[in-house]
Amino acid sequence: MAASSLAPLLVLADGRFPAGGHAHSGGAEAAVAAGRIRDVPSLEAFCRGRLHTAGLTSAGLAAAAAAGLDPLLLDEAADARTPSAALRAAARRLGRQMTRAARAAWPSAALDSLAAARPRGAHQPVVLGVAARAAGLRPTDAAYAVAYESVSGPVTAVVRLLGLDPFEATGVLARLAPDVDAVALAAADAAVRALVEGVEALPAASGPLSDVMAEGHAGWPVRLFAS
Template identity: 70%
Template structure:
């Protein structure tokens, strides 16, 4: 929900640097902030090559060590001519497809079963994307406080524990 709101707000044209601050505030775990910026840096490089824009160039110049993936995703969507709702959908799908792929690799879950689970989540994913896009519409008048700010403390703790392990399973 948080990533979808940030992506939708970036796609709606809200100041990406203010969204960066909002992403930091909504991501208390340093390991998760670092992973989000690393993924954002990679996405920004790809987006600039695919959909060149002054906004992407400006973000790259002001955040040379990376911007949050969700903010970059929203700017990339904007550069590609997509809507805030499209950006929210992309963020929502990315946030569930990654863990589904991990379960296939780590637990040897049948890929078709994982895909079926994602398909059954479609209505919930629609709802989350729509809520995120609605929140993004309010950002221009209400500021970043309009964006979702839900938390998952156990994920933050697990991310920090994973980052400290000598042998990590995934980079993010």
């Protein structure tokens, strides 16, 4: 499916899109507290690791949804690929907010059906993929949006958490651009295979330490970010 315009991709990737991402740090808050992120080089290392694990897995789910795979089947696959209960809950909260925003931006029967089937929210990357398809975007576009979000969220959060120079933090995103390209293309290729082979063809990379820290973070009595 060829995209008639890439403008919807800019809307999806815009931090001002009201999908709730600003309230989540992508694990960065817990990593800062543990001393694993303390400066620009450690932020870059954290983001690179996240991009090639959770980012790749989420981008594959989004690309598959944009390619037309059953979003309910993909939502189950997302559950299976998210061992942390705290992260599953966060993904569904984000998915519910993404559904509201996407239905307002690109009304479609597919988004309506998903909202009815998952009233508490489907996993956010699955919703994003359905929204991308409704907006006329390609699976590769959906993968790019998710891959970029997987690193832009932590970078933005760490600027607030550590008071890093925002210019230097933005430099991290620029240096990660080739990795974002590689992850998005790999996710889109996997989505094509999944059309024939099923969801087993989609990436299932993980970061066990991030899962463990997410469980601890969810129990903090005071925190700046929801996850």
